[in-house]
Amino acid sequence: MKIYFAPLEGITTYIFRNAYSSIYGNIDKFFTPFITPSEKAPMSQRERNDVAPENNNGINLVPQILACRSDCFIDAAKELHEMGYSEVNLNLGCPSGTVCAKGKGAGFLADTIALQSFLDDIYNYAAAEDMRISVKTRLGYNEPDEFYALLDIFNSFPVSELIVHPRIRSDYYKGETRKEYFSYALERSKCPLVYNGDIFGVKGHDELTGRFRAVLDPVMLGRGLISDPSLADKLNGLTTQTDYAKFRKLHDTVYEEYRKVLSPDINVLYKMRELWSYWQNLFDGCERDFKHLQKAKKCSEYDDAVSLILQSREA
Ligand SMILES: Cc1cc2nc3c(=O)[nH]c(=O)nc-3n(C[C@H](O)[C@H](O)[C@H](O)COP(=O)(O)O)c2cc1C
Known part of the structure; x- marks a missing residue:
């Protein structure tokens, strides 16, 4: 398809x-x-x-x-x-x-x-x-x-x-x-x-x-x-599971690339937060970390929240 x-x-x-x-x-x-x-x-x-x-x-x-x-x-x-x-x-x-x-x-x-x-x-x-x-x-x-x-x-x-x-x-x-x-x-x-x-x-x-x-x-x-x-891979029968390793790569790449072209930190964080408003559904049980992520004003605070969220899905 x-x-x-x-x-x-x-x-x-x-x-x-x-x-x-x-x-x-x-x-x-x-x-x-x-x-x-x-x-x-x-x-x-x-x-x-x-x-x-x-x-x-x-x-x-x-x-x-x-x-x-x-x-x-x-x-x-x-x-x-x-x-x-x-x-x-x-x-x-x-x-x-x-x-x-x-x-x-x-x-x-x-x-x-x-x-x-x-x-x-x-x-x-x-x-x-x-x-x-x-x-x-x-x-x-x-x-x-x-x-x-x-x-x-x-x-x-x-x-x-x-x-x-x-x-x-x-x-x-x-x-x-x-x-x-x-x-x-x-x-x-x-x-x-x-x-x-x-x-x-x-x-x-x-x-x-x-x-x-x-x-x-x-x-x-x-x-x-x-x-x-x-989802595209699921619809095409290539996988039945969400691939969290790929997801991490997607997150890290998008984040790194925005950091190259946007400043100060808060502008990068606006972009990432918008994405997380969609991604949140993949991480049930991480509500406390999402609060930290949404409140982060600096990339270092954001990084801490994201690594906890991503760790929750690592094997
Ligand atoms: C935040 C946001 C931005 C959008 N921007 C555009 C756009 O620039 N051009 C467009 O044709 N549709 C735009 N759309 C509509 C989407 O392309 C799509 O038609 C809509 O989200 C319905 O499809 P979906 O249910 O698969 O999301 C936008 C939708 C959202 C939620």
Whole structure:
């Protein structure tokens, strides 16, 4: 089964992607967190650095663009094409208030006329430049039934892959996913489909396969794969257990690499704490050490807490 690593802003940075890819491998595509082109520049220096080929060696990477103006989207796509990328992804899912207020992300789904004209422009560009454009979308902005019209629109363009997170904007990332709409997509989509949403274990994945009476391949994994970095290997039958030795390597590599580029200590610790908010579930019984980890202000204090947590899972 092909596994795609979902983009998670602030988490799946080039540092994390490199560490994951060298330690676990077996990811067919990574997607960058969104790049937001503006009239002034196709991308910021930070975004350029994250997507630079020299920072993503050996990784099959698809840069993601968040825009509602086709000229801005195309400027960013052109720069990415010059860097060597042959696929970019359009973000139609971001639920954030500030993003949606500007008519971008999930906010763009509310204006199907503007969306259609935007897609006309960007797919004309894609045809001329031999670029692939995939789309990552929600079901709609206000109502899931918006998906019927949206799918008709997507079906009229050469969308290279349609990644569907079956929720609407106001669902954010919570509550049951609206699986019946993904079933509809399976019946009606002319674009190759990718399922994304709430796959946290093999059991959950198997239930989805049963529910859809279809093998979900590829699947895109986000929080589940951060929370248990062995999940991709588990889904592919390569292991049944979380590999704590690999996990330690992942932790140490990400931590060391952030220490090289971030300072003072507290900025490194913000990054690591965010990761630990997902990793915590792998370490039942370490609640006291997590409190120390969350309170740490210096790397030395963090190191002490982490070594106790990691020791708890060593043979
Ligand atoms: C902290 C966070 C950051 C995210 N950043 C992005 C992003 O930059 N681009 C995007 O398309 N989706 C983003 N997402 C959505 C995820 O890619 C994914 O669609 C969502 O988490 C549902 O999949 P999951 O249940 O496997 O995590 C983000 C989600 C979270 C929780």
